[in-house]
Amino acid sequence: MKIEQFEDPGLAHYSYAILSEGVREIVLVDPARDPQPYYDFAQAHDAKIVAVLETHPHADFVSSHLEIARKTGAVIRVSKLLGAEYAHEAFDEGDSFTVGQLTFRALNTPGHSPDSVSTVLSRAGQDVAVFTGDTLLIGDVGRPDLREKVGNLTARREELAKQLYHSTREKLMTLADDVLVYPAHGAGSLCSKATNTASSSTIGAEKIGNYALRPQSEEAFVRELLADQPFIPKYFGYDVALNKAGAPDFAPSLRQVKRLATGTALRAGVLVIDARPEAVFKQGHAEGAINIQQGGKFETWLGSVVGPTERFYLLAADADTLTDLIQKTAKIGYEPLIEGALVGTPSAAATLARLDVEAFRAHPGRYTIVDVRNASEHAHEPLFAGALNLPLPELRERTGEIPTDKPVVVHCAGGYRSAVGSSIVAPALPATPVYDLSEAVKTFPVRSPDAAAHA
Missing domain, CATH: 3.40.250.10 (Rhodanese-like domain)
Structure with missing residues (x-):
């Protein structure tokens, strides 16, 4: 047996190929949009892809499950709750299949989504690993607020959070401590608040180190999980629907x-x-x-x-x-x-002036400061007193809230988002000078929330 993990750093996405070496057959889990790396893996091992498992209809990336099935003849297995619009076999609790000496069995683990399925991999009757999708991550669990309006099944975030509490405790935490945990995402994914950079773990290690698995009431779990979740990108609902239909x-x-x-x-x-x-x-x-x-x-x-x-x-x-x-x-x-x-660019008619950082540092009150970081970042690590927080995903719709009586300075945490933000604000306020603080933001000390509140 060989488990190969594929990583897409841009989306903090992990996918997997499980090779049963005796029969030279491969099972894929949550493949990325580009199928070529999986074909290359199969060719390198003189093996055939026979099954594709989708843990749920992903919100943050498009899967190649349908394309791979068409090319290789592999069977797509997903929960019947997903309402898949392509040919597939239902894969829910009580269902299993074998590939050589390997057995794959389904556990319905709703919470991140109503249709989430985790897959336990066993060899010779011994559980070896569990592929948890976005249900259980390393040091975290998946966010429960993405399926309130999209998908075959929808549910309020509070209800999904409660389901996640029971899925982790009644399904995943009952597995042996040495069972390997392979999630669909790592640190930096907007499908969770995860910051742990590890790419795999064990059930035992997660019981010890994962805040979401510590002993606590359902009410406390729900309250903590729903606090400070990241923003929901505009494309998430679109991708759920696209993955449900097949890209x-x-x-x-x-x-x-x-x-x-x-x-x-x-x-x-x-x-x-x-x-x-x-x-x-x-x-x-x-x-x-x-x-x-x-x-x-x-x-x-x-x-x-x-x-x-x-x-x-x-x-x-x-x-x-x-x-x-x-x-x-x-x-x-x-x-x-x-x-x-x-x-290149067909026109260079528009420009953005450079900010005199030292003049701004000396007199920040002479500027309208727009913070395009997430609301939680702005609250926990304020940089400038009186800054207007307009998170970048909302900025195009909210530029009308920016006062125009002073020059505007846009900032984020490192310069990338403020480049986006200033390019949005400048054409929306043509009569007002707009500047990007850019990487110079790193030279300004972070203020404590308490200090900012009393400034």
Whole structure:
């Protein structure tokens, strides 16, 4: 037996290939949008993919389960509760199947979603590992607030949190302490608050170190779990629906993206996503363009700022970067929204002036300060007294709340989000100077919440 873990750092996503070496057959769990790494693994081991397990319809990435099934003949197994619109076999508690000497059995573990299934892997009657999807993560559990309005089944976050309490305690924590835990996500995923950077664990280690598994009442668990959850990106509901239906094949979908020649005139009224470095962007860009740079979890921020019904142009500094960005866009299923992709910018009419950081440091009260961090970040680590907190995913809809009587300075925690934010605010306030504090934010001390409250 061999368990191979595949990682996508941009989405903090883990997927798995389990090889039964005796029969040279592979079971996949929660595959990413690009199926090629799994085909490569199968070829390298002279093996065949025979099954694909989906722990739930994912909100933060698009899965290749349907494409893989079409190409290889593999059986897709999902909970009957998912309401899958593609050919599949139901895989719920009491169901199991074997591949060589390996047995895979289902545990219904609702909480992150109503249709979540964890899969226990056994060999020779001994439980070896459990693939927990987003139910149990390393040092955390999945967030319970993503399925209130989307999916075949919906439920209020409080009800899902209660289900998660029982799923962890009555299903997963009853497994042996040495059973390996393989989750679908790690630190940095917006499917949880997880900060632990480990990629796997054991049931025993999680009982000791996971705050969500410590002895506590259901009421206390629900209260703690629901506090300070991250924002919900605009694309999450869209991806749940796309995964429920099954996404189009990856490579053909990429080929359908229109590549435009440098200098092509862009259609008026279509959003422009300019992924060039912020220093280059500020020197000149198309009017109204939004500066979402290649690094810094591009796909997450694209899907947080841009809605799943908006078409957009995608601009990059060079051809290789453009190809990478199109692939990142496809990870969240947004590639059909690309009106056209091109290198460079067709217009440099708009600019963003550089902030005199020392003048700002000396007299911050002379500026309107906009903090585009999450509400919890703003509350727990305030930087400037009186700053207006407009979280980046909400900023396009809330620029009207920004006063225009003083120059505006936009900041985040490290500079990436403020580059996006300032590019959104500037065209919305054409008569007001707008500046990006950028990486200089790191030179300002974090104020304690108590100090900020009394400032």
